[in-house]
Every structure is written in structure tokens, then in C-alpha cells.
Amino acid sequence: MYTIKTLNNIAQCGLNVFDQDRYTIDNDSDHPDAIVLRSFNLHNVEISENTKAIARAGAGVNNIPVSACTERGIVVFNTPGANANAVKELVLTTLMASSRNLFAGVQWTRTLEGQGDQVPKLVEAGKKKFVGKEIKGKTLGVIGLGAIGALVANDALNLDMDVIGFDPFISVDTAWKLSRNVKRALTLEELFANSDYITVHVPLTDGTKGMFNEDAFALMKQGVHILNFSRGELVNEQDMAAAIEKGIVAKYITDFPNDHVLKMKNVVPIPHLGASTKESEENCAIMASRQVKEFLETGNIKNSVNLPNASLPYTGRRRVTAYHKNVPNMVGQITAALSDYHLNIADMVNRSRGDYAYTMIDIENQVNGDVIPGLLEKINQIEGVVTVRVI
Template identity: 70%
Template sequence: MVTVTLDKVKTIKTLNHIAESGLKVFHHEDYRIDAESEDPDAIIVRSYNMHDMEIKNNLKAVARAGAGVNNIPIDKYSEAGVVVFNTPGANANAVKEIVLTSLMASSRNIFDGIEWAKTLEGKGEEVPQLVETGKKRFVGKEIKGKKLGVIGLGSVGALVANDALNLDMDVIGFDPYISIDTAWSLSRNVERAMSIEEVFETADYITVHVPLTNETKDMFNEKAFQLMKPGVHILNFSRGGLVHEGDLEIALEAGVVGKYITDFPTDTILKMKNAVSLPHLGASTIESEENCAVMATSQVKTYLETGNIKNAVNFPNAELPYTGKQRITVFHHNVPNMVGQISAIISEKHLNIAAMINKSRGNYAYTMIDIDEKVNGDVIPGIRAAINQIEDVIRIRVI
């Protein structure tokens, strides 16, 4: 168990280049940005691999300036009471744009055409005629009136689905875990698929927008490809591990899959026929990097100063208006009677609880309690010591 108090000056460590617009959030006398710090209060990261990093007791939060958190050992940080944030939706527009761009470019064989045109260099005055005779090799298809299947209707998937409708495509979407907010933002003209197989069977183009989990790993495999319409185009701007490479290669060779466009090239995929590899450009825009940085740093600053959690991936979101009263926050396992035990300890000190919130997420829970007045002397240390003795308490912070 770890007990921490909020020091006046907080140290923020960066593990990658973070846009200055985001770091400006910490341009305040209470913060210090130090990329070399060995014991920071918080870490801001993009793609740096954190799996082998030691967790120091002072570390309170990690924020990923992006959506995926595969580079962060979530379980390890959860057991240390370190909140891990991400920035869902901050790069959604950037990814949406590259998905739709790739959708049209692949359908019109633009990628292949560009590569072929490069081979005409040095042909001099013959180039115009060679272009006219060679262009028939790259006759494509218009996307208007075709069906786009969108698997995963989160921040990116919903934007792709809505904008594809504006391109006069028919759109079918599948997401058994769709949020209420996304459902409200999704056009009523997006057809709802009752199963992923329905998308596989009916779509001319399929784009996937789901995280890589044990459940989704290799979801595009031989069985899935056998259900698809011959010549289907598959776009993967989520994670490479969603596709079984061996099965994909066979499907491409047989023409079952007409094109595979991915943002996650591997040596194997680079050798495949009709596979188009982009160098992980999905969120690589100036605007996206700034949006992610601002969102990540703002969430960390709010958490350090108030204890409020928004967009965590390992603990529940919990927000309680901060009035400057003495605030006690407790991370603990999600077991019965934790709130009762914590409240009883505070009551034993003859203190009133002004406000309280308790939220759970899976095996973990988070409790915030505001004491009705500022407490001096050894009262708070005594409360901390007593709460620390409760089984299944992970970490305590006093703000």
C-alpha cells in the first residue's frame, strides 16, 4: 500500500516529444517538466515502451497522448494505484480522413498507378503515350452505391460511417458495445448489423476500428475471409494483430480479398500481393498531435489537483466538484463493505463527510471523500494509517 500527499511542485516526465500546446498546461509555478526525472509525479507518453520501467512510489498518473495503450503495462500500474489515461477521440478526425482517403485511393487503384508511373522515368517524349496505353491496367471502381462495413463504432468508426454516407455509400455497422454518446451521434441511416458475420457477408469494403484484445486478436482469419464477398477491400487502421497474416496472404493470392490496406506494415505484409502498407500515419497530423497532447495533459493536471478521473483505462471515471476542502482518495479492490470501513474510520475521528463518491470498474474501485473542514495536526495522518490497515486498499492520496 502506498500513501501520498500532493506536494506543491509536481514533476512531469515526458517519454516522447509532446506538442508544446499540451505542455503549456503545466506552465505554472506548481509544475516542473523534466524529461530526465527519475521520480516524477506523472508521465506523458506516446509510443515509448514502458513495460520494463520501474514504478516509483511518487508516480501517480500516466497519460498516453493517443488511444492505444499496448505500450503500457496496465495491470502493473493498476496494482500500484497509478491511473492510466488515454485520449479517446482526440485523433479521431485524423484517422477518419486517412481511412476515407485510402478507401477511395485503393478503389481507384491509385497506389498501384503511382508506383507504375514512376517506372516511366527516363522515357522522355514517350511518357504521354505510354501513360495512355498503360492506364487501362488501373481501371478502378467508384465507391458510390457500394456498401461499407464498419466494425467498431467508437470515436473513429462513427465518423467514418457518417461521412461515408455523405459519399453516397451504403453503410452497415457492427458494435455490440456501442456507447450511448456514440449512438446519439451516429446517423440513423447507418444500417445496424446484428452480427459481425453479417458485415463480412454483405460489405464491399470493410474498415475495422476496435482495440486489440484476446477476443479480437486474429479476428480476420480464414473463417472470416470465407464469408466475404470476392474482391472485398479491407482497411485496418486499428492494430496489426487483428489480422492473421498467414490466412490473409492466402486470401489475397486467391483474390478472395482484393486489397488490404494497413497502417501497420510487417516484413511479411510488405511482400504480399495487393497489400498496401502505410507507415503508421493514421494520427500523424499536426492537429491530432496537439489535440492528444492537450487532452492528455489536462486530464493529468485535473487529477493531480482534484483527484477527479476522466478517460482512465484502468480505474473508473469519477468526478466530484472540488471545493478546496480536505479530500481523501482511496484506490482499492472492488470488494464489499470498503466504503463502510473507510467511512467508519472518518467518523471515529468525529469528522463530517461533506461529499463522497464511489465508483468501480472490474476488479478495482475508487472512493473520494471530502471532509467538511480543513483538519490540522495528526488527524489526517491517523486516518491514513487506519485506512492503510484495511485489507484490499491499494493506495491513498490526500489533497
């Protein structure tokens, strides 16, 4: 039996992934095999030596001590793409609504409360202040063509927009899903210069922090709209305020408001609603739970943020998994340990990620249960091995 601990309210459809005959959901357990959570802060929590996996039902993992987990061999999962449709819908909604000055118009209309029969006349007289523009025929620049960016790009084409995209790291899977009518920008500078609207869908890294800055704004069209549903720190807020004052940026739509942003004019502050839908929460819960289940039962790793992603079709044979330092002759030492017990290898995969690597080996012949403790001890004694399991 495996024990799963949840540290937030996880949608029941996600927990249903765990078969009752093989799993126990015990939120009071001090030694769970895996933890499933959303935004719970794990940084000040002691994680059990028995814990093998932590799954974040969402994209960001800043609430998880990833580096410490990496050193201990605890695989950390997230759920990229599970909330993609929710974010896409909000991007397109705010893109159109801000173009039509809908938010400001609705806010102004509410100030007319109490003026009785004069309201219709006041509305007609005041609506000219909120004349907007249509998005049809305008150019949308999409930075980052992952799960969310690709959906935004494809649907914007269906709204008769011209779309240009920039992503030097686009995956093969995403490329297959992206419309051929999305034009490729070879540089960010090219995208900045040719877009009427810009939406960004990249992670926060040292390379992307503050990417919207004075130099970037200087390249943009006058009156550009910028949509940020990724991370607030992608934008240099002082430079954004200056660009708004100069009229370079006509609207800044952000899902990450703070006090400074709220003081700027022409900002549409969204209260971090990007993935806040019932469907998104359910998708994330199911995806996180499936990844944990797959790892515990087969050793396969998909969508890990710290360990190498690795997959080997599971045939029911005994499987040895080892997480170890990425050093020469490590695989040779592990296979030598198997040979000492006269075990033949049926299939094997080895994947590395930085200083660490992950090896899975399927054993061809039958393995007596009394062999397993000795085999585990022998592999654990190899210098550089962090964790080892026999499934």
C-alpha cells in the same frame, strides 16, 4: 507543487496545460508525481513510489506495465478519440485511392522516367490497366463504432455510400453522434456478407485477434476491400493471403506492414501513418495533460485503462481518495476512520473495476492540517487499501 516528467517530445501546447505556479516540468526527476509519454518503453524502468499517474498521449498502452501499475494504484490514462480525425481522413483517403488503383498507377508511371517525348503516349496506352471503380453507391461495413468508426461512418454517408455498422458495445455518447442513416448489422456475419468495403476499428483482445480469418473471408463478397487501421493482429495473414489469391479480397489496405504482408499481392502497405499528423499529436498531448491535471488536483479519473473512471464535482472542500481492494465493508471502514476524527461526509462516489475500487469522499467541515497525517495513516492501515490521498 507537482512534478511532471516527460519521456518523449510532448507538444508544447500540451505542456502549457500545467500551470507554472503549481507544476514543474522536470524530465530528469527520479520521483515525479506524473509521467506523460508517447511510445517510450516503460517496462524496464523503475517507477517511483511517488508517481501517481502515467498518461499515454495516444491510444495504445502496450509500452506501459499496466498490470503492475494497477497493483500499485498508479492510474494509467490514454487519449481515445484525440487522433480520431487523423485516422478517419486516412481511412477515407486510402479507401478512394485504392478503389481507383491510384497507388499502383502512380508507381507504374514513375517507371516511365527517361522515355522523353514518349511518356504521354505511354501513359495513354497504359492507363487502361488501372481502371478502378467509384465508391458512390457501394456499401461500407464499419466494425467498431467508437470515436474513429463513427466519424468514418458519418463521412462515408456524405460520400453517398451505404453504411452498415456493427458494435455490440457502442456507448451512449457515440450513439448520439452517429447518423441515423447508418444501418445496424446484428452480427458480424451479416456485415461480412453485405459489404463491398470493410473497415475495422476495434481494440486487439483475445476475442478480436485473428477475426479476419478463413471463416470470415468465406462469407464475404468477391472483390471486397479490407482496411485495417487498428491492429495488424486482427488479421490472420495466412488466411488473408489465400483470400487474395482466390479473388475474395481485391485489396488489403493496412497501416501495419511486415515482411509477410509485403510479399502479398494487392496489398497497400501504409507505414503506420494513421495518427501521424501535427494536429493529432497536439490533441493527444492536450488531452493527456488535462487528464493528469484533473486527477492530481481533484482525484477525478477519466479515460483510465486500469482504474475505475470516477467523477465528482470539485467544490474546493477537502477530498479523500482511496484506491483499494473491491471487497465488502471497505467503504464502511473508510467512513468509520473519518468519523473517528469527527468529519462529516458532504458527497461521495465509489466505483469498482474488477478486483479493485476507487472511492472519493468530500468532507463537509473544515479540516485542520494537523489532522491529515493521522487520517492518512489510519486509512492506510485498513487491510486492502493500496493508496490514499487528501486533496
